[in-house]
Amino acid sequence: MSNQLYVSSPVNALVQGILREDKTLKEILGHGNFGLGTFNDLDGEMVLVDGIFYQLKSDGSVKISETSSSTPYACVTHFLSNQSIKLSKLSSFIDLQNSISKAMLSPNLIYGIRVEGLFSSLRARSVPRQDSYRPLVEVAGEQVEFSFNSIHGELVGFWTPDFMGSVTVPGFHLHFLSTDKSHGGHLLDCSLDSGTLWLQPIDQLVLDLPHSIEYLKADLTKDTLADLNKAEH
Numbered sequence: 001m002s003n004q005l006y007v008s009s010p011v012n013a014l015v016q017g018i019l020r021e022d023k024t025l026k027e028i029l030g031h032g033n034f035g036l037g038t039f040n041d042l043d044g045e046m047v048l049v050d051g052i053f054y055q056l057k058s059d060g061s062v063k064i065s066e067t068s069s070s071t072p073y074a075c076v077t078h079f080l081s082n083q084s085i086k087l088s089k090l091s092s093f094i095d096l097q098n099s100i101s102k103a104m105l106s107p108n109l110i111y112g113i114r115v116e117g118l119f120s121s122l123r124a125r126s127v128p129r130q131d132s133y134r135p136l137v138e139v140a141g142e143q144v145e146f147s148f149n150s151i152h153g154e155l156v157g158f159w160t161p162d163f164m165g166s167v168t169v170p171g172f173h174l175h176f177l178s179t180d181k182s183h184g185g186h187l188l189d190c191s192l193d194s195g196t197l198w199l200q201p202i203d204q205l206v207l208d209l210p211h212s213i214e215y216l217k218a219d220l221t222k223d224t225l226a227d228l229n230k231a232e233h
């Protein structure tokens, strides 16, 4: 196994309000065809599936992003899973997490996660575009929530161990995209009618460190885990 998770910038920089880097989506594609993240100025949630970037904006719209756009934070991999597991009715995100956990060999690896199915209910959020640098936890306080019933779609994301909490969002981090590509967001809760789970164990992490002035001058010695958990879970 030598699958890699590529992280474009440590998440603690994003948590501290560095919402802009010059890493293009084209560069990100060189590291994977599957993943999630956000866009410069925190302009919506990102889903990358089958090599196409979707921008899930806070007004509820979804658009395909130009690869010339940039991101302050993206996590991607080359998704190659051939391990598919049928999922039956699950009444909450917690139940889904338990089902995925049972299928994982160990919580100490990273996993790419894809769940396709019919969701009896689903709650997702997106964040409004920011004009200035602000800590993520403040911005997340202005998040816009969307609720859906009986919606077909897929969840795209990762499990990463807690000890990686300054590099990536620890635990389960999933973004939703509807099958008709018209709705989506960062997953808050869901109940599943039926679906299929694909899991990809990953045992390598590649982390890029930005060279922007903001990043080079930031004080990244603070423990941002509490803020991260508040903003992302």
Ligand SMILES: [Zn+2]
Residues within 6 Å of the ligand: 036, 045, 173, 174, 175, 186, 187, 232
């Ligand atoms: Zn997210």
